[in-house]
Amino acid sequence: MSKKIPNSNRKITKNASGLLVLPEDITPLIYSVNSRAILSKEGTLLTDKKAEKLVELVAFRKKRAHFSRLADLYVGILTTILDDHTEAFLADHPDAVVLHLGCGLDSRVERIKGSYDQWYDVDLPDVIAVRKRFYKETDRYHMIAASVTGNAWLDEINAEGHPVIILAEGLMMYLSEKDVSHLFINLCNKFPLAVLIFDTYSMAGYSDAVKRTLPLSKQKKMTEDDLIIKWGLDDPTIVEKWHPALHYLKTMRFSDSPRIESLTKQDQFEFHMMRKLPLYNHLYLIYFFSMVTYNPITPAD
DSSP: OOOOOOOOOOOEEEEEEEEEEETTTTTTHHHHHHHHHHHHHHHOOOOOOHHHHHHHOOOOOOOOOOOOOOOOOOOHHHHHHHHHHHHHHHHHHTEEEEEETOOTTTHHHHHHSOOSSEEEEEOHHOOOOOOOHTTOOOEEEEEEEEEEEEEEGGOOOOTTTTTEEEOOSOOOOSSOOOHHHHHHHHHHHHHHEEEEEEEEEEEHHHHHHHHHHHHHHSSSSOOOOGGGOOOBOOOOOHTTTTTTTTTEEEEGGGGGGGGGGGSOOHHHHHHHHHHHHHHHHHEEEEEEEEEEEOOOOOOOO
16 A cells, blocks of 8 residues: 555456456555465465455466465464454454554455454555455445545544554555654544554664665665655654554564464474574564544644
């Protein structure tokens, strides 16, 4: 998901084999779905029948989409960390509202076990236009076509009197720190009682990702507009300073997941090695914050 909102009127077509052909800039969203489908078919980490079905309906280069084994496992571990914490939250708060930012084509709404009052999936108009080919809205499930860097989309959410869990997976690193802070302030002002879970790079991971996603010619004189990866975080107290309602709870790394012990010995090896290499283990982080009632504040320009 990015700040720029592309044209949402492009059509999805079918190829000669009857498979759906997605707009070119939407097709990469199928790659993480493909990872979950691979793991689901194996019975590794998660069950995601929707992902299995989606990869059979959509035309894409499976060789290009097939990550390394380790990358597939990273997708699975991150997915299950967020899934497990969502299910735990819903077990304690069956009247909760779930807000999934940058949802892409993810089927979390179908994977999660537990009751909730309302579920909102949010992504850019082009993404939601594609998503609506595979998911149907109900009186409790809603899709919002908007950039999270705006404000108006929050008016579409009815969470008054309900605890809220906010998930942002694979999103924050693509936003500038200014946009992230504005988003978090808006969330605090909107929801008086919420938990926020998001993933992003550490500063070391951010530096590495910038180098990998920028051509050498731009690395010395890059501007913010050149950056694909725009934000990393080491110190959660920086986020706490953005709004008095934000309270840091904890940080998780891939290697912290209890699900690792369910993997084969071969698959476990990489994560056990991560634990022995602090810098490597710290490249990518999952942050947990609570948001509790305070008077609203206005984001700085």
